[in-house]
Amino acid sequence: MKLVLLAFLLPWITGAQHTKTRPNFVVFMLDDVGIGDIGCYGNKTLRTPNIDRIANDGVKLNHHIAAAPLCTPSRAAFLTGRYPVRSGVASLGSVGVFLFSASSGGLPAEEVTFSKLLKEEGYSTALIGKWHLGMNCNTRDDLCHHPHHYGFDYFYGMIMTNLKDCIRGCGSVISSGLRRRFTVPTSYLVITLITLVTLHYAGLFRVTWRVIFYGIIIVILLLALLQIFIYNLRNLNCFLMRDQQIIQQPFSVENLTRRMTNEAINFMQRNENKPFFLFVSFIQAHTALFASPDFRGKSMHGLYGDAVEEADWSVGQILDAIEKMGLRNNTFIYFTSDQGAHVEEAAATGEKHGGSNGIYKGGKSTNWEGGIRIPGLFQWPGVIPAGTVSDELTSNMDIFTTVVKLVGSSLPSDRIIDGHDLMPLLQGKIRTSEHEFLFHYCNAYLNAVRWHPRHSNSIWKAFLFTPNFYPEGSNGCFNTHVCMCIAPFVTYHDPPLLFDLSKDPSETTPLTPETEPYFHDIIQVIHQAVENHTKTVQKVPNQLSFNNLIWKPWLQPCCSSLSEFCYCDREGGQA
Ligand SMILES: *[C@@H]1O[C@H](CO)[C@@H](O)[C@H](O)[C@H]1NC(C)=O
Ligand SMILES: *[C@@H]1O[C@H](CO)[C@@H](O)[C@H](O)[C@H]1NC(C)=O
Numbered sequence: 235m236k237l238v239l240l241a242f243l244l245p246w247i248t249g250a251q252h253t254k255t256r257p258n259f260v261v262f263m264l265d266d267v268g269i270g271d272i273g274c275y276g277n278k279t280l281r282t283p284n285i286d287r288i289a290n291d292g293v294k295l296n297h298h299i300a301a302a303p304l305c306t307p308s309r310a311a312f313l314t315g316r317y318p319v320r321s322g323v324a325s326l327g328s329v330g331v332f333l334f335s336a337s338s339g340g341l342p343a344e345e346v347t348f349s350k351l352l353k354e355e356g357y358s359t360a361l362i363g364k365w366h367l368g369m370n371c372n373t374r375d376d377l378c379h380h381p382h383h384y385g386f387d388y389f390y391g392m393i394m395t396n397l398k399d400c401i402r403g404c405g406s407v408i409s410s411g412l413r414r415r416f417t418v419p420t421s422y423l424v425i426t427l428i429t430l431v432t433l434h435y436a437g438l439f440r441v442t443w444r445v446i447f448y449g450i451i452i453v454i455l456l457l458a459l460l461q462i463f464i465y466n467l468r469n470l471n472c473f474l475m476r477d478q479q480i481i482q483q484p485f486s487v488e489n490l491t492r493r494m495t496n497e498a499i500n501f502m503q504r505n506e507n508k509p510f511f512l513f514v515s516f517i518q519a520h521t522a523l524f525a526s527p528d529f530r531g532k533s534m535h536g537l538y539g540d541a542v543e544e545a546d547w548s549v550g551q552i553l554d555a556i557e558k559m560g561l562r563n564n565t566f567i568y569f570t571s572d573q574g575a576h577v578e579e580a581a582a583t584g585e586k587h588g589g590s591n592g593i594y595k596g597g598k599s600t601n602w603e604g605g606i607r608i609p610g611l612f613q614w615p616g617v618i619p620a621g622t623v624s625d626e627l628t629s630n631m632d633i634f635t636t637v638v639k640l641v642g643s644s645l646p647s648d649r650i651i652d653g654h655d656l657m658p659l660l661q662g663k664i665r666t667s668e669h670e671f672l673f674h675y676c677n678a679y680l681n682a683v684r685w686h687p688r689h690s691n692s693i694w695k696a697f698l699f700t701p702n703f704y705p706e707g708s709n710g711c712f713n714t715h716v717c718m719c720i721a722p723f724v725t726y727h728d729p730p731l732l733f734d735l736s737k738d739p740s741e742t743t744p745l746t747p748e749t750e751p752y753f754h755d756i757i758q759v760i761h762q763a764v765e766n767h768t769k770t771v772q773k774v775p776n777q778l779s780f781n782n783l784i785w786k787p788w789l790q791p792c793c794s795s796l797s798e799f800c801y802c803d804r805e806g807g808q809a
Contacts (some may be wrong), residue, residue: 256641257566257614259352259511260556261633262549264542265305265364265395265520268575270592271542272609277590279534281543284550288569288611292618293660296625298610299672299684300573303599305366305395306331306778307677308572308630313347313384315634315653317673319771321345323367324678325778328718332366332778333408335394335471336789339782340368340379342775346646348637349385349511355641358505360388362498363515368777369393370789377478386513390476390497392485393791396517400472401487404522405582409464416460423453469800470790480793481804487524493805495548499555506559514552518545521579521587536585562615566640568633569611574604577710595741596709599716600701601674601681602741618660626667627686627693632656650770671763676719680768683760684735695741696730696760729757
């Protein structure tokens with residue numbers, strides 16, 4: 235009798251075990267939203283009740299660090315569990331992210347993403363929203379860097395990022411940069427032509443009219459091409475895809491958040507009875523900002539606040555759907571942002587369009603805490619205790635290892651994985667995280683090191699260089715819109731600039747041998763750590779090299795003929 239009962243119960247017991255150990259995964263990532271924007275991290279005026287719900291019902295990490303202060307490298311690290319330099323998604327130049335959908339760089343195909351491992355484990359997987367890790371390699375439809383190749387079965391979203399250029403009347407980032415770069419060569423050409431004509435008339439130098447004619451034609455062509463390119467940048471870069479098809483070019487922000495939310499919920503409903511991984515990668519609150527009529531003008535923080543509050547609404551809709559499907563107890567939820575808020579961001583009218591990094595210094599594009607201290611919330615009722623807080627060092631690379639361990643898959647053994655399993659910390663089984671050192675890169679340049687010595691409360695952070703804020707005394711690089719990683723835009727420090735984040739989280743007062751008796755010992759340990767770490771970084775092809783960044787016309791994704799300027803709308807009044 236007992237045996238029969240056991241045989242009867244066994245599948246049930248193991249089945250229950252199964253759902254407990256192999257949960258669904260839902261990851262929310264905001265774009266350029268700072269830790270100071272979120273209610274549960276202390277913002278009292280920007281309303282994020284749904285995001286706060288995750289903290290309430292789960293764990294809030296106070297020391298959660300993005301692997302890079304820019305979108306493309308941070309996302310590469312998040313998906314692969316590795317520092318971006320290891321995959322070559324770290325620029326040696328001044329541009330650290332992909333700017334054109336027709337660039338040839340992207341996350342290398344050999345990289346292992348946790349989405350790929352989940353897919354291999356039988357999960358249904360989807361990316362809804364922003365990708366920003368490349369598109370094509372050699373032809374305009376090889377899609378070598380499309381999310382499909384990185385473990386996402388279903389894709390509804392943008393290959394690139396939302397940029398000011400994506401919404402008419404919002405100004406531009408790329409076109410003003412391009413204009414600057416084109417102005418100099420064109421003006422040289424014009425000056426040369428004028429000089430030639432003058433010399434000709436002065437009888438000092440003879441040129442044929444043919445030369446002048448061709449010169450003028452070249453100038454006109456250059457300017458015309460630039461104008462056409464800039465005018466069409468919105469179509470070229472800002473399109474919406476469903477799987478491998480472009481369905482809206484340029485994308486419309488009308489109801490966009492609602493469409494994305496529906497897509498996310500429909501995906502979960504289609505997979506209600508199978509394990510799934512849903513990555514909701516919001517394009518809010520990157521500029522150009524937008525919000526639906528229901529949210530416009532409703533927040534206390536202008537359009538930026540409206541955009542964040544709408545994203546919060548979307549999070550709430552998705553959480554509600556999980557609850558309604560009865561999947562709450564076997565769904566692992568992670569909420570984060572790709573890096574800190576972009577403090578330099580403002581509208582043409584001067585309205586502040588960047589978020590808040592709370593008490594932290596600097597923002598996006600810097601390795602000051604404001605650039606990389608991100609929200610990190612986890613929820614899994616019954617497994618992760620509710621309402622707990624951890625101050626331990628964690629990284630957005632940790633999700634890789636955590637997920638891999640949870641589904642019982644094995645970590646790739648042929649490469650270094652920098653993330654650690656978060657479960658013991660989230661469950662309160664250990665008090666100290668496994669991260670003793672974290673290395674902070676500004677593009678491909680090692681910028682700072684964080685050291686949490688075991689059995690010590692101090693958290694040292696040593697900067698090898700710091701960005702020069704402009705205007706001096708401000709909190710960002712307002713002259714260049716983002717901070718740079720190379721001279722003359724940075725100041726190098728030898729010995730490194732040292733802070734103790736446990737006492738000075740806002741990084742206001744660098745320590746000296748006078749104020750910190752162990753100064754030299756600390757610096758020595760950090761130098762040794764840098765040496766050990768650097769030895770593990772191998773040389774790999776650079777995905778953000780000049781050649782991999784430039785716009786290549788033959789790679790341009792286009793849903794209609796060029797004469798229709800790559801325009802189409804196949805969303806068909808969905809929404
Ligand atoms: C809340 O967020 C808004 C918008 O970013 C910001 O202006 C405000 O300073 C934040 N409040 C706090 C207390 O950080
Ligand atoms: C979900 O887990 C919580 C916490 O363990 C428990 O109280 C609740 O009854 C569970 N709900 C369901 C539907 O199993």
